[in-house]
Amino acid sequence: MVSAGLTLVFGMMGVLNFAHASFYMLGAYFAYSLQGVIGFGPAVVLAAVLSGGVGVIVERFFLRRVHQYGHAHELLLTFGLSFIIAETIKLVFGNYPVDYRIPAALDFAAFTLGRQQYPVYRVLMAGVAIAMFAALFLLLRYTRIGIVVRAAIYKPRMAEALGHNVKLVFMGVFGVGAALAGLAGAVAGAFYTTNPNMALEVGVMVFVVVVVGGLGSLGGAMVASLLIGIITSLAVGVDHSLVDVFALVGAGPWAQSTGGLLTLKLSSLAATLPFALMLLILLVRPGGLMGEKA
Numbered sequence: 001m002v003s004a005g006l007t008l009v010f011g012m013m014g015v016l017n018f019a020h021a022s023f024y025m026l027g028a029y030f031a032y033s034l035q036g037v038i039g040f041g042p043a044v045v046l047a048a049v050l051s052g053g054v055g056v057i058v059e060r061f062f063l064r065r066v067h068q069y070g071h072a073h074e075l076l077l078t079f080g081l082s083f084i085i086a087e088t089i090k091l092v093f094g095n096y097p098v099d100y101r102i103p104a105a106l107d108f109a110a111f112t113l114g115r116q117q118y119p120v121y122r123v124l125m126a127g128v129a130i131a132m133f134a135a136l137f138l139l140l141r142y143t144r145i146g147i148v149v150r151a152a153i154y155k156p157r158m159a160e161a162l163g164h165n166v167k168l169v170f171m172g173v174f175g176v177g178a179a180l181a182g183l184a185g186a187v188a189g190a191f192y193t194t195n196p197n198m199a200l201e202v203g204v205m206v207f208v209v210v211v212v213g214g215l216g217s218l219g220g221a222m223v224a225s226l227l228i229g230i231i232t233s234l235a236v237g238v239d240h241s242l243v244d245v246f247a248l249v250g251a252g253p254w255a256q257s258t259g260g261l262l263t264l265k266l267s268s269l270a271a272t273l274p275f276a277l278m279l280l281i282l283l284v285r286p287g288g289l290m291g292e293k294a
Helices: 002-013 020-038 040-069 071-093 120-142 144-154 156-161 166-188 198-213 218-236 242-247 252-258 266-284
Strands: 109-113 116-119
Touching (some): 002 020, 002 218, 020 040, 020 071, 020 198, 071 198, 120 144, 120 166, 120 218, 144 156, 144 166, 156 166, 198 218
Antiparallel strands (some): 109 116
């Protein structure tokens, strides 16, 4: 969900938003603050709306002023904005995790595989992500709004000549991207830990997903998210190293004696695999799996 919002903003506007993960964090804290007042479901929806509203303000009064100066100014602005949001969160909520939890009505197992119970909330998160991706894809591909947005990107002067407010379109796109990140934070914050460092924790992986999938490709973001998630999850459960592979051809003792990376188990390298995949993709296909070729 976070990657889709970042991909939307870059693909439609050409803005690589370093503060995008901060909207994810804002969504979690908005939902936490509203949950006790209006309930969990409405809090999640309103958190996404509020995050989108903050995104609209950022685009209207900050990004729009520097957009004409190029990517360097946009990167510096959004990078600084991410620090401002993080420090504001610490001032208001403190520099520690808050008690944002899954509501009791959703805290049960959906099904059991062997001895492992699969939480229904994980099914809910997957369902929200798939529904969001489908709605966004259909909106951009088959509706008048999608046609206007794509026209404003590729032929802005022609779109203006036809009576469309291109600046308003850009502001709306940035707001929707921020809202998607806020929705992800509101949903995921209850399952994981909501803390002032959550933007840093997810931000790096989001950029890895976007690069692997292809900058500006929603389909690429979906494929890369699934690919990286599956690879990482499977690697955690593999308690073998390259020594075991060499042992199959009778070179196990030699591999064991060399030490180093050959003796490291795959489970201990699981966190680094997404970055290795990104490096491989950049070497083989710099545009990403589904991005445009150079």
